[in-house]
Amino acid sequence: MKNFLRLTLAVATLMFAGLTHAQQVLRVSAIPDEAPTELQRKFKPLGSYLEQKLGMKVEFVPVTDYAASVEGLVNNKLDMVWFGGFTFVQASVRSNGKVIPLVQRAEDEEFKSVFITTDKSINRLEDLKGKTFAFGSESSTSGHLMPRYFLLAANINPDSDMKRVAFSGAHDATVAAVGGGRVDAGVLNISVWEKLLSQGKVASTLRVFHTTPGYYDYNWSVRSDMDPALRKKISDAFLALNPNDAQGKEILALQRASRFIPTRTENYASIEKAARNAGLLK
Template sequence: MLKNTLALLAGLVLSGSAFLAQASETLRVSAIPDEAPTELLRKFKPLGAYLEQQLGMKVEFVPVADYPAVVEALASDRLDLAWLGGFTFVQVHQKSPGAMPLVQREQDARFTSKFITADPQVKQLADLKGKTFAFGSVSSTSGSLMPRYFMLKDGIKPETFFSRVAYSGAHDATAAWVQAGKVDGGVLNASVWDKLVASGKVDTSKVHVFATTPTYFDYNWTVRGSLDPVLAQKIKTAFLALDPANPEHKAILDLQAATRFIETRPENYAGIEEAARAAELLK
């Protein structure tokens, strides 16, 4: 009986070791859910295959329910790599100072948000006074934090300026709400707006952009603080090697709405942190 017990324990130890070894050979990747889950997965598949080839290891996409889930998972080492907005990076970095932003798309160094409406009479934000308005997720840099920050700098407090403020949860949902007349106006990131227009998912004869924010740093790919630095460098090198002149690489870049990836660093997001503290979203 003792031999059987020892054999069982040994088997469990070996199984556990095998599981840990398998986990260490898998790069766990996720992204803030700023679009529909099916769209996020569609965009990631070719990139995941490319990273597997470049890194020589399995790459697994791990979907999450909301923005805070990505922050917690990356800060607690349950994810290795994640596509974050500027604010979610600041939140991760606050919880795990070693978390490192590796790369961003070229346009993320000068990102903007678009204010939209289906009301032809609305030409500027002042025309929406007393009307309804939608942000994306509360934790969204481009769909909430930075637009709110710029509004506050102009003396506009959304909760008193608009008759009702709602949160759609995602950029594409905000556009859909505006087009359907669920709200009078809304704000979303410029990249998603351009994609929705290009794909015909928003009717520009009904919905128009009436204002654009000043520029700010936004999205990046961030690794957990405890990730092997050698692996982190390989991941960065793989992103920087994506060449738009290569048809296969261009297909990956197009899905990421990127012309190319460039290096980034934590200091680039100091302005985002300032905006978050001004909005009392960070302690």
């Protein structure tokens, strides 16, 4: 009996050691709503900061598309993901509610999308009828779901009222498609638009002709089975970011955030409703 107890204790110790070792790396990813090089650039200072605060290695794991970010978190291949509102809802539904949104930028309480064009005949949403148009990714909140929701509310069905609808795959790609004349108009999130404007990467002929009302969008999410102590450390690290110190200022600027605030699943109920109404959530 003593030998059995010793063996059981040894196995349990080895299992615990294995779990402890596995938790030495926090695997982080983000929906690919911008170019991969830009996502890596934005994450690098944040990753270093989280390593300091958590006392563990933080690794950025790029994914090929929005669906991969959902599957990666749900299937335990990722520990934390930067989701758009719609991809968070998809992950929550896919995992039967086992994904928790931790924090969001203050800006994500009232996020917006902008409709852009170079066509002088387009000045309101109704003018998009009969035109060619580009959304971002099919799973994008600000590049597809909410713009589609607002178009339908304005009695414009993109699938029947527009000449052709394309999906660029990313916000910056939408700007390139519209600016390059491949489509008459497009829509993207206001944050990327303002960043590209500030960097001088927007052609002078491109303009915003419509801005949507605000809605909840991006957040950092984790699985519900994450160690609660680690979850709190991560949340506290984001909430502690301060624009008045050099490190915090750099990270917040790259994340296009004034600060991070707590969030909760209930904030995304309207996005889930919009997705179901649009037939985008099965």
